[in-house]
Amino acid sequence: MGDPRLASRLKEARTAAGLTQAELAERAGVSRKTVNTVENGVFIPSTILALSLARALGVTVEELFWLAD
Amino acid sequence: MISRKPAQILSLRLALASIAALAFIGMGVALWARQAGLLDSLDAATILVVCSLTGVAGLGLAITYTPGDIPPSPKLDRWEKAQKNRSLNLIAQVCLGPVFLSNWSPGAVELLAEGRVLMGVLNVAAVVVWVLSPAVILMGWSKPPREDRGFVDDELDREFRARALASGFITLLVSGAATYVASLLAPATTPHLLPVALWFGGAVACAHFIWLHHRAQPTAEDDG
Numbered sequence: 274m275g276d277p278r279l280a281s282r283l284k285e286a287r288t289a290a291g292l293t294q295a296e297l298a299e300r301a302g303v304s305r306k307t308v309n310t311v312e313n314g315v316f317i318p319s320t321i322l323a324l325s326l327a328r329a330l331g332v333t334v335e336e337l338f339w340l341a342d
Numbered sequence: 343m344i345s346r347k348p349a350q351i352l353s354l355r356l357a358l359a360s361i362a363a364l365a366f367i368g369m370g371v372a373l374w375a376r377q378a379g380l381l382d383s384l385d386a387a388t389i390l391v392v393c394s395l396t397g398v399a400g401l402g403l404a405i406t407y408t409p410g411d412i413p414p415s416p417k418l419d420r421w422e423k424a425q426k427n428r429s430l431n432l433i434a435q436v437c438l439g440p441v442f443l444s445n446w447s448p449g450a451v452e453l454l455a456e457g458r459v460l461m462g463v464l465n466v467a468a469v470v471v472w473v474l475s476p477a478v479i480l481m482g483w484s485k486p487p488r489e490d491r492g493f494v495d496d497e498l499d500r501e502f503r504a505r506a507l508a509s510g511f512i513t514l515l516v517s518g519a520a521t522y523v524a525s526l527l528a529p530a531t532t533p534h535l536l537p538v539a540l541w542f543g544g545a546v547a548c549a550h551f552i553w554l555h556h557r558a559q560p561t562a563e564d565d566g
Contacts, residue, residue: 295419307557
């Protein structure tokens with residue numbers, strides 16, 4: 274499920290926004306477990322989920338996810 | 343006190359659940375042996391009592407065992423509770439399957455052979471329902487409340503379900519092939535083996551699904 278090519282700073286962005294996983298999950302309309310697995314790199318979010326997370330944090334998708342070279 | 347990682351705790355729980363499952367399978371074997379005349383009533387009753395106590399104890403410990411040295415987990419929210427209830431339901435369906443199938447399946451064969459069509463059909467229906475019920479739960483066809491659906495059936499849940507179904511499908515192919523070979527060697531065993539083969543595919547899918555969700559459960563450290 275995870276992919277080493279995907280880098281993420283979702284956890285940093287979430288903590289910078291002062292949100293818990295549960296709060297971010299509720300804003301993005303997903304379960305806390307989903308946020309946890311995306312943060313840990315276990316689960317690759319879909320485009321819609323990535324956009325939802327970015328919107329919930331008030332950042333762009335590129336600020337959250339990028340390709341690790 | 344030795345500190346145990348959550349993965350080790352889960353391994354212990356799975357071992358206890360496996361013991362419970364074997365005990366329930368033993369009950370099914372005892373029932374079949376009694377019906378086949380291989381065991382007398384007293385021996386079958388003794389085996390049933392021992393296996394049922396072992397099975398219930400194993401299942402209870404697997405569900406409730408929480409040693410004091412594990413790291414605290416965040417309090418479950420309502421959707422995680424819904425997921426946990428779903429997992430417990432799946433565990434019960436899987437563990438009790440062999441017990442009921444080993445009684446209903448031979449019963450259906452005997453009743454239909456005796457011409458007792460209504461009772462035979464009821465037994466057949468019971469077998470089919472029990473084989474299919476884990477799939478109903480796993481697929482989310484037993485609809486949760488509307489306000490919970492988006493969370494219990496979100497993107498991660500669908501991904502886990504797809505992976506679990508793949509495991510179940512492969513298991514079903516293998517168990518079906520084994521049943522086919524067994525049916526060539528002993529055709530009379532086919533009505534007894536086929537429900538077990540079907541149950542096994544569903545059981546593997548359910549177990550994989552539960553495992554994936556458990557492994558993804560957030561800990562207190564994740565919420566930093």
